[in-house]
Amino acid sequence: MSSRIVYTPHQSPRTRPLRKVLVLGAASAAVFAAIVGAVYIFRLPSLQIREVEFLGLQSSEERILRERVLAMIGGTYAFILPQSSYFLADRAAVASRLREEFPRLADVEITKEFPDKFVVTASERVFWGIFCSSAAASSTPQCFYIDASGFAYEEAPEVKGALILSIYSDGAGAAVGRPAVDAATMKLFHFLTEVALKASGTPIIGYELRSHVPSEIRAKVADGFTLIFERDSDFANTFRVLKRVLDEEIKEKRDRLDYIDLRLGNKVFYKLR
16 A cells, blocks of 8 residues: 655745745845945945034134034944934034033033034033132142032133132142032032122132031132131121121221131131231
């Protein structure tokens, strides 16, 4: 007795592998075509970021910033895809590097305009004073321009006189691109700068921070004398006492005043030259 198996055309074992090969070939061709097409589009000269517009700048030099932005997107991904492509250019990375390399820039936002433009909106740090630090009394202080937050954004010369507010510290040195003064101390400086003028009748022109007495702040005023404060003082009472001492005790001897020590509440010490 013999048996026989008959295959229909749909069941042929040869047809199925052939169909899979054709499908895979078509899919591979489609993927390859898509990749080639994408690479072609990404490399189109008309779709490369070539123009950089800046908004909001006051003192920074646009030419230098523009050259730097274009240099940041001048490379390639995987040696094939240009970083300057409108579709591939990394706005966030460029903005972050600009803030890092140019500390004067407080904030940077970048948008794209089709087909080839970056629009860079930047705000610059506003000068508030000069911070100088010298770990040793005999060493030459390192000085920096700082903004109202205490951030050091550029090296500065040491300045004498009453025209520019200055902060001197004998502690660790500062550096461009980092806060030179902590936020709590800057908040106190702003408060003292505003309120001391009302109480003393003369503006503060400088502060001194001493590492061996971190709880103390010394403020020099334009009339030539120094006010010594405790950081955690009751300042409402401190300034009432200051005004009373100046008006009722020192009076016409103001031009001979060396300092007023306000660290002990209602008990005040002062020294004349």
